[in-house]
Amino acid sequence: MPAFYDTHAHLTYPDFASELPQVVARAENAGIQRIISIGTDLESSRRAIALAQQFPNVYAVVGWHPSDVLEAPEDIRRELRELAAQPKVVALGETGLDYYRLPSRKPGFTEADDEQYKQKQADLFRQHLEVAAEVGLNCVIHQRECFEETLAALEPYAQRVRGVFHCFANDTPAMQRILALGSLVSFTGILTFKNGQNIRDTLSATPLGQFMLETDSPFLAPVPYRGKRCEPAYVKEISEVAAQVKGCSLEELSEATCRTAEAFFRFESRP
Ligand SMILES: [Zn+2]
Numbered sequence: 671m672p673a674f675y676d677t678h679a680h681l682t683y684p685d686f687a688s689e690l691p692q693v694v695a696r697a698e699n700a701g702i703q704r705i706i707s708i709g710t711d712l713e714s715s716r717r718a719i720a721l722a723q724q725f726p727n728v729y730a731v732v733g734w735h736p737s738d739v740l741e742a743p744e745d746i747r748r749e750l751r752e753l754a755a756q757p758k759v760v761a762l763g764e765t766g767l768d769y770y771r772l773p774s775r776k777p778g779f780t781e782a783d784d785e786q787y788k789q790k791q792a793d794l795f796r797q798h799l800e801v802a803a804e805v806g807l808n809c810v811i812h813q814r815e816c817f818e819e820t821l822a823a824l825e826p827y828a829q830r831v832r833g834v835f836h837c838f839a840n841d842t843p844a845m846q847r848i849l850a851l852g853s854l855v856s857f858t859g860i861l862t863f864k865n866g867q868n869i870r871d872t873l874s875a876t877p878l879g880q881f882m883l884e885t886d887s888p889f890l891a892p893v894p895y896r897g898k899r900c901e902p903a904y905v906k907e908i909s910e911v912a913a914q915v916k917g918c919s920l921e922e923l924s925e926a927t928c929r930t931a932e933a934f935f936r937f938e939s940r941p
């Protein structure tokens with residue numbers, strides 16, 4: 671069975687609390703040999719590190735999600751440095767920018783609140799990039815409805831830090847600009863959706879060796895599980911569609927995506 675990795679899952683979400691050992695075992699049985707659990711704040715980052723200690727094939731990424739920055743302290747660099755030094759921490763994130771759900775969409779908030787929110791996202795994104803450059807890790811980047819701003823923020827760090835634009839849903843020219851910076855993209859179960867043709871087109875144009883696969887569990891379950899809770903085992907369904915789109919064998923896709931993830935996260939050097 672060809673091996674794959676789930677390079678982006680949120681194993682610390684309550685959705686998995688009742689059966690985490692089973693979730694990890696099902697992934698192993700489906701050939702998913704490594705799972706990276708992604709933090710969204712300091713607390714979930716610490717729990718991701720604890721899971722990486724508990725399960726040999728689980729790794730941790732530590733950081734603060736852009737959608738949750740209003741709850742974040744002004745400066746998290748000291749905490750990021752401490753977390754980054756823990757065993758099996760393979761990147762910082764998820765960090766980035768998200769203009770999809772701005773405060774002014776809710777009653778009682780104004781456009782001034784939006785500006786403050788965007789500013790704080792930008793500050794925290796920069797802190798992740800700065801610490802990543804300092805400690806020699808890469809960044810897992812979340813971006814929604816602000817591609818230009820996100821790319822511009824990464825650019826000054828691109829010589830020292832690679833990013834993976836996770837859950838990639840932009841077009842081929844956007845993908846090419848990311849690769850030109852030495853960064854990567856990764857694709858989720860959206861690849862399997864009937865209305866996912868634009869994303870299949872982007873994958874089709876993305877060279878083998880420049881992208882990874884992920885579930886973003888518990889979200890975005892691929893067909894035939896669409897709408898249900900997603901889990902890392904479903905990388906199998908995502909890989910089957912990805913191989914079709916790329917016109918390659920599952921073995922070739924396995925070899926290329928695992929090699930790409932090894933180079934990006936350097937699991938072996940992060941014991
Ligand atoms: Zn995300």
Ligand SMILES: [Zn+2]
Nearest residue numbers: 678708764886
């Ligand atoms: Zn995520």
